[in-house]
Amino acid sequence: MPHTPSSANKVFQPASSTELADSPLQQLHSQLLDDAAVELYVKRDDLIHPQFGGNKWRKLKYNLIHAREKQYDTLLTFGGAWSNHIYATAAAARHFGFNSIGMIRGEEHTPLNTTLSFAKSCGMQLHYVDRARYRQKHQPEYLKKIKQEFGDVYLLPEGGSNELALKGCEEIIHEINDESGQKFDVICCASGTGATLAGLANAITDSQLAIGFSALKGGAFLSHEVIKYLNSSGLGASTDRSKKNWQIEQDFHFGGYAKIDEELLSFMKQFQAQYGFELDAVYTGKMFFGLFHLIESGYFKPGTIIIAIHSGGLQGNKGFNL
Numbered sequence: 001m002p003h004t005p006s007s008a009n010k011v012f013q014p015a016s017s018t019e020l021a022d023s024p025l026q027q028l029h030s031q032l033l034d035d036a037a038v039e040l041y042v043k044r045d046d047l048i049h050p051q052f053g054g055n056k057w058r059k060l061k062y063n064l065i066h067a068r069e070k071q072y073d074t075l076l077t078f079g080g081a082w083s084n085h086i087y088a089t090a091a092a093a094r095h096f097g098f099n100s101i102g103m104i105r106g107e108e109h110t111p112l113n114t115t116l117s118f119a120k121s122c123g124m125q126l127h128y129v130d131r132a133r134y135r136q137k138h139q140p141e142y143l144k145k146i147k148q149e150f151g152d153v154y155l156l157p158e159g160g161s162n163e164l165a166l167k168g169c170e171e172i173i174h175e176i177n178d179e180s181g182q183k184f185d186v187i188c189c190a191s192g193t194g195a196t197l198a199g200l201a202n203a204i205t206d207s208q209l210a211i212g213f214s215a216l217k218g219g220a221f222l223s224h225e226v227i228k229y230l231n232s233s234g235l236g237a238s239t240d241r242s243k244k245n246w247q248i249e250q251d252f253h254f255g256g257y258a259k260i261d262e263e264l265l266s267f268m269k270q271f272q273a274q275y276g277f278e279l280d281a282v283y284t285g286k287m288f289f290g291l292f293h294l295i296e297s298g299y300f301k302p303g304t305i306i307i308a309i310h311s312g313g314l315q316g317n318k319g320f321n322l
């Protein structure tokens, strides 16, 4: 196998337990929230781990458990040059004693950006894939070729979004219910592939609501993805989905994926000054902007208890020099 990674990353003692501490639930206080008479809590998944926290860890967890059970020694996955998933997979692979290979969209640019140089420092082997080829990342033919070239690797899709990812995201709700006992009416997340939203929708009751704030243009496509994930998890088909307990907000993408403007940046700055923690520009900044917009416009009736998930992604801010 020509591409077998060196054993350099094996000097780390691999962690045997995939249990990390629950993330804290933090209540926010402000005039705006008081005026709307809503309670807002933030599930601080960004604090789970400094390098692989956030929803990328939620999505990796059961994949890594499965990969270990099946005795895979190498993870292979896909992502762009600033991908939170590439970053988290590289860090988690090192932490848990896997080799890792990243198939990176586009050409190599040197010096490597902070995301890719971090991934490389974790021992991840980087391979660059042109955009046409990268689009085949879900196609069985291409994945077969990859296995021929790299051996029997554990394949993780882009963003880490698959059936096992949903299971990890469902745990966010179990943690809130079991550990903190906090009641809530609405749970919010930022959405890219829709896997996190699907996991939340699976785990809440029919009288609760999960709202995904789309980080990309074209939320209609996202709805289809969420339905696909719900069906693949086996629950969509058997459960009564006539009462849909999730929705997607499509108006807060700021022009599209990873597009930002002054309004968003100044919101993020003000948010950090007021509440004392940082947001990322690609996902959580847009979610909180959208959520505050809804709260201010009276979208939620008085007494509504809302939880918003801080899904991490702060490493990506370096891509905007933030």
Ligand SMILES: *Cc1c(COP(=O)(O)O)cnc(C)c1O
Pocket: 054, 055, 056, 084, 085, 159, 161, 190, 191, 192, 193, 194, 195, 196, 197, 280, 283, 284, 311, 312, 313, 314
């Ligand atoms: C990837 C990511 C998301 C999107 O999650 P999906 O499951 O793909 O919808 C949200 N927030 C952050 C910080 C992310 O890195």
